[in-house]
Amino acid sequence: MTSQAAEEPQSAAASRRSKLTPEREQEFFDAVLEQIRECGYDAVTMEGVASVTRCSKSTLYRQWKTKPQFVAAALRASRCPRFAGVDTGSLAGDLRAVARAAAEWSRRDTKLHQALGHAAMQDPELARALREALVEPEVRALQEIIRRGVERGEVPAGHPALEYVPAQVLGVMRVRPLLEGEYADEEYLTRFVEAVVLPSLGLT
Secondary structure (H helix, E strand, O other): OOOHHHHHHHHHHHHHHHOEEEHHHHHHHHHHHHHHHOOOOOOOOHHHHHHHHOOOOOHHHHHHHOOOHHHHHHHHHHHOOOOOOOOOOHHHHHHHHHHHHHHHHHHHHHHHHHHHHHHHHHHHHHHHHHHHHHHHHHHHHHHHHHHHHHHOOOOOOOOOOOOHHHHHHHHHHHHHHHHHOOOOOOOHHHHHHHHHHHHHOOOO
């Protein structure tokens, strides 16, 4: 078989994939993530997403071979660092702003994280995509906020509480629904930052 012949199936597959516009692809991604939030990962099917988005099931299977691949692609496409633009000029101000920003997406992201938790434990690619979409961008942004605070001399570089700030901020969002049956809103997150995060760093 010539190299040209070997490349033809790949070219044909690429051609089929290229028929989707970015807008249509994003419509599929939004649909599958919203269904996961509302129904749970196990209940979502390719057939269901096809029905909601008014496309054929084969269209989805041509793009993504399996549901985990589809969901992983949707997660990666939805990646949007929420804390990246936070910069008030002080570490305490930044952490208060983080609380306000986190409240805006706490419900949606926490529901998605909860719905995907077990499936992500079973599928390494899905777990990576979940971390890339919902965890790593926020951790990096929080680390940058902390770095600026250290450079300004607001907190010592070796302060033992610094490494736990991402776990505190992200962890309280995930755990409040389990403890109290409510999502972490702005009032709750702001009180948490004032009562726990800032004192742990020696800030007021």
